[in-house]
Amino acid sequence: MSAAFAPAGPARRWHWRSLRLRILLAVLLWVSLGIGGIWFSATRLFAKHVEQQYHEELEVHIKELAGLVRVAPDGRLRMDRPLSDPRYLVPLSGYYWQVSLPGRETIRSASMTRGRLDQSVAHDSTIHHHIEDGPTGPAITYGFLRDAPGAGQVHYAIATDERLLDEAITRFTRELTVWLSALALALVATGLAVVSVGLRPLDRLARATARLRAGAAARLEGDYPTELAPLVGDLNAFIDHNRQTVERARVEAGNLAHALRTPLAVMTDEAERLAHRETTRNAGRILLEQGQVMAQHIEYQLARASSAAGARGPGTASQIGEVLTPILSAMRRLHPDREFLLRAPTGTGAVWPVDPVDLAELLSILLDNAGKWSRHQVRVELAAEPDLPELAVIDDGPGLTPDQIARACDIGTRFDTAMPGSGLGLAIAREIAGAYGLRLTLSPRADGASGLEARLSALPDGA
Template sequence: MKRVLTPARFAAHSLRLRFLLAILLWVALGIGGIWYSATRVFTRHIEAQYHDELYGHVRELAGLVNISKDSHLSLSRPLSDPRYLEPMSGYYWQVSVHRGDRIHSASMVRGEIDEDIAHSPEIFHSIDNGPTGKTIAYGFTGFTPDGRVVHYVIAVDKRYLDQAIASFTRELTLWLTALATALLITGYAVVLFGLRPLNRLATAIGQLREGTSARLEGAYPSEIAPLVEDLNAYIAGNEAVIERARVEAGNLAHGLRTPLAVITDEAERLARQPESARAARALLDQAHEMVQQIDFRLARTRSAAGARASLRVSHLPEAVLPILSAMRKLHPDCAFELSAPVPVRMAIDPVDLSELVSNLLDNAGKWARRRVVLTIAEGPRIRVEDDGPGMSEEQIARACEIGSRFDADMPGSGLGLAIARDIAEAYGLRLRLSSPPGGGLIADLV
């Protein structure tokens, strides 16, 4: 059976999948780039802010420290940031004289800051251990009136900077994930909307194959409309060519039958004369062979043309009811029964189906004793079963050969099963013959 074309959602090579993969890649690169650049910019910005703040605090600290003549240290007032007053707040300062006095912030209730951080009159910073973990420390050195080195150090726990960066990163990741999801959903909707005309085109082609429509119907975008118009023009032209081919095949067969009839009549007249009887029999045999070939080739040409068109559908059992009525008149001594539990549709030209089924029924009617059963089932599947004598395996193997006849007294040309087989094969079907042990012949069309 021919496959009905249906639009595939996300097949391996579908446009939908390609577009969605492109959108996914673009969103991933875009959102990933935004996330990376935003986190880097924020990190640099907040680090610069921390460093500027600590730079100002260490300069402020140096301005507030009083150094007596005997190198005693005191603070004229607390620093402007109150966090240096909260115990173990993570904000610390320390001023120490080399091998002398040392003062520190009220927040540093335990531990100390390494004074070697301040090792130059220029302000330097580094990451070092502090009272409550890793700290960002700023420091520089000065001198007492008696020439000893004074170390000014400001330190802030690094965890505050890390927490600020991590919090920003989490929030940014959440928002960008939501944005990426929205973009993907929007992209998916755009792809579905943009490819909807192709869905309609695929559905229209499927209807064309099923035979429910004779042309591609509907309005399509300007990018697809020329293709649809060309396909409709091709379909119309193809049907016209096929119809002309069928007519010409019929005309050719008719044109050949007339002179063949004349030759046959003349040969039969000559056969009655003893001196020309042998030659006349040869002419009659050859004329009979030519009639067989004409009938077979004509049927094959019609079925092949119909199969190439493949735009029509046969509805069963409606299509076979006239055939059964004709067979009951042709074989009045045989009962023709129909079993069709459910309606079935077959992608085969109704004319070809009628010829195929009529050949099978006619063959069964010739050999049946009392009854022939035509069964139509889903699949679709057609079975013709008779209660005749049946066939041997050798006869079944030769049954579909051109001119094959197993009883010379039985009327017929020996073409019925050969024509039925060729029509079936033209539509991708298989004609299978079998003879059950109890007798009779079963012809299955699958």
């Protein structure tokens, strides 16, 4: 179907070129970047903070440990009291300490029921730390040396399982991911709602434009936001100006026809007088022939100008039933010995985007031509689909040969000079149809019977 007659279906809102999709993709991009940035920076900051807290805590604990351990006169290590953190008393809790004196007994925390800490971390009086294997896996181990007068160097070591730090970071990361994901979904939903609500006036404008194209409205209707109101106002002004231009063109075409027909009629009368005189008979006949050619071209060009002026204008539409019914009545009076039948499976309420005046002229030409050549009956058939501009006028006359069909729409073509007519009807009908994106085709009847079938149908896309 021609694009000019294609029904205005629902807009593809999420097509890759749609404004909605572009805005939503921009929202998704910024939400992804924002949430991703927050997630990355928050997890890194939390991990850094927790690591620093663990390290500070272990430094405090090892200093506390060094303050509580005493070397007895017999060289044995003693503690005044347990460390303040009770986790060092829970077996295999992940918190351990160990104090040793070379050649003497090593004391350990109650939590270290198996394994030992690597004393190599305590190699001078400065507190050092590194990751070593502990009783329950890799552990962050702190250690330093302190001289014991008369006893040697005491090795202090304290450790915390690295998994405890990793678990804290993992829990935080998991909870943060859940909350940020919920926030991202909420932001995307909000963006979708904003896009839907914010662009709703464009939907109304699209519907109003569709009504305008379908002929259901003469102007763009509705109230629009301040951003769209100037555009709508300009479009309505253009539509009004276009309509006025079309009306002026029709009036001017009528004026031109009247202005040309009168002097042409005078010239024709004079040519007929000359043709009746013996001395000027040849000249009169030539003038009459040329006058007829001039009249044909004037009628044809005026019809072209009239149809082109109204073709495809905004709000241009005709209800086929309202146009066809009075024409059929007129044809029954004009050809009383012919039967004019209408077959419309879906009724005659279909709307065609064709100017009513031009559609009436087009149908009148086809029906009058069929009435002249038919023997008994002329049948008008409408398409089964109400939105499909298709109509066929079928007569039961003698029909045309393929060569005659090829020349039937040429200007001035008359296959029977005894039949009244100017040879312009089908040429004008073809011009009117083409101006509105319709195709007029002539062919023998599809049922094989004698006669001619004139069919109006929408041009295919790109035609």
